[in-house]
Amino acid sequence: IFNLIVMYNYESDAVFFFLDSHKHKDKYKDKEYKHKEHKKDKEREKLKHGNSDHKDMEKKYKEKEKMKHKDGSTDKHKDKHKEKRKEEKFFVCFFLCSPPHVKSEPDDDYHSPKYEKSIKRERDNDYEYEFKPKKIKTENDKKVKKRKQEDEDIKSKKTKGKKGEATDGKKKAKQEPEEKWKWWEEERYTDGVKWKFLEHKGPVFAPPYEPLPSNVKFYYDGKHMKLSKEAEEVATFFSKMLDHEYTTKDIFRKNFFKDWRKEMTSEEKSVITDLNKCNFTEMSEYFKAQSEARKAMTKEQKQKIKEENERILQEYGFCIMDNHKERIANFRIEPPGLFRGRGDHPKMGMLKRRIRPEDIIINCSKDSKYPTPPPGTKWKEVRHDNKVTWLVSWTENIQGSTKYIMLNPSSRIKGEKDWQKYETARRLKKCVDRLRAQYREDWKSKEMRVRQRAVALYFIDKLALRAGNEKEEGETADTVGCCSLRVEHLKLHPENEGQEYVVEFDFLGKDSIRYYNRVPVEKRVFKNLQLFMENKEPDDDLFDRLNTSILNKHLQELMDGLTAKVFRTYNASITLQQQLKELTTADDNIPAKILSYNRANRAVAILCNHQRAPPKTFEKSMQNLQAKIDAKKDQLCDAKRELKSAKADAKVRRDEKSKKAVETKRKAVQRIEEQLMKLEVQATDREENKQIALGTSKLNYLDPRISVAWCKKWGVPIEKIYNKTQREKFAWAIDMADEDYEF
């Protein structure tokens, strides 16, 4: 929805992040841009025009920026693009880790792809520039040993007293909650075994379809038409989405209509031939009224529903895994409906069919009490595979992919994996300098594939790009990651706004979130990119000799367990740690420290391109907050005035009573000042957070021990950083990290 612009200033070692919603319509209209986006852009524009409050923020930050960067580089940037981006601009400025230094190097050894192709075979066998196998072996041995050592370290941290509990799996359902189970103090399974005992009640199915009351009618071509139960159910799916933009999209309508017709009787099929003649309004109104009625229910009715939900949760929401009662994440089967793909998904609107017990595979222990299927039905299969973590699986009909029911993030099985993930990222920290030196060396390689690999790795490392697996064309939205970038996603600027060798990225990443970034790169990278793009069509792959499998194989050789995504975890966590060090001031009070934390978190979210649509109520809530601030300011003025007069009074009277009055007034002023500051901090935080989602990085990329250590060091209650669910997920980190923890 918004463009992310990242600018790097060499002199100040600063990275500037801009969130900018200006149009790139021209680019999208470009003939070469095959996968057209104008519709989406128009929608984005619509969204964008609803948010025009950035100017004030811009002013605020401009001042901060001036203080931080005397070279005025961002001003230059701004001036040049003032016209383009005159609508609005919101930005946050951060200092990140030291940038690569630009060296001027001779333009040697550059060949066109054609030339490269002609010598490809020869060169593919030429390992002169490859990682030396002998070295790898010794290094890898060391790494393996190191890893084993890490495992030992982790094990030695664990108390052995509880050993008997978790291992041999017979059901002895422990009366849990009283004392939280510290799984991180126990032995881990090896050899891919995930559990020894697993018992659960199976999934909760979607409620059966309830036909519409007879007064709720469907009209075709202006005439009432009674639909069969099957056709009616699918029609209700569409009617429930009538207010959603989806139903205006051609692909959505086309897919829906095609699948809907499959559910119709032959008679219905012969009559209903045009979706535009269908009138779902009464259905839509009915569901809206139902929704309102639900909201208007009495307390007792709501309580009853709550109790019923709680009963279901207690019955189906937990399993017994190795003597412990563990919470299940998603024990409800996805109800039928219309598929809502993200971005320009070719399958949006298709019918997601109802999942029946006959579609379900149950996974549990042989010696457990198997879940019973609903009366008159049976499971597709009951299996006992303890090398996987899922409890239930089924195949969905849209993409043909498998869906799973798994455990909650607070469970042992998920927690261990999470912990391990951060340990791998910490191992990368120890060797990242070597890896960086290596890929820089590889930019000069005579082998095209090695150069491509090295440039891709540089992007993954520096820009936190995702790996970019290949995708089946026509099956999903056209999104890319690093390895799947196409020529059309990059523009090369030998000179741009006073900076040399600028690469302009513009592509849709995961969830069709736009990644827009103009970044200066090293000369060698730039020259290599020119070479990779030479004689290619816009829709050709940028890295034609690379895919994620090749890249990960290479990474595996450099460090045991290293894959492309480890870089994202590593760079996110290290950025948080650095930012916290830089931004936290000992003298700050708790709200100011929390603001610093959120800013550090925000730096990571921007690095990882975690965007969100601004909340619909954003403008209003900001106005409300501003009104509160204004009122508080008035209150402060009054309080100060009263203090002044109390002081004057005390001076004249010189008695205890008036002295006391001065003291009371002074305290009132102090209190109001604190309240005002709190409100102002809140406003700043909210404004800066408008289009950035902090949750994703907090939950998935930031080693929680960094946050825990920071909280302990600065006396910030952990509840201020992590909510209840997050504390449950990160219980292991909260328990084990002390204030000296270093990522």
Add this chain to the structure above:
DNA sequence: GAGATCACTTAGGATCCTCGAC
């Protein structure tokens, strides 16, 4: 070695629910 499959993590939007203001 390429493609398919499987098992998982990561992701943003929708919906629910709580808490503070009035």
Add this chain to the structure above:
DNA sequence: GTCGAGGATCCTAAGTGATCTC
């Protein structure tokens, strides 16, 4: 006690990467 904002939770799509199959 009511209302609404916003945080918490739910939902499920969309990635990554290992392994299997041919």
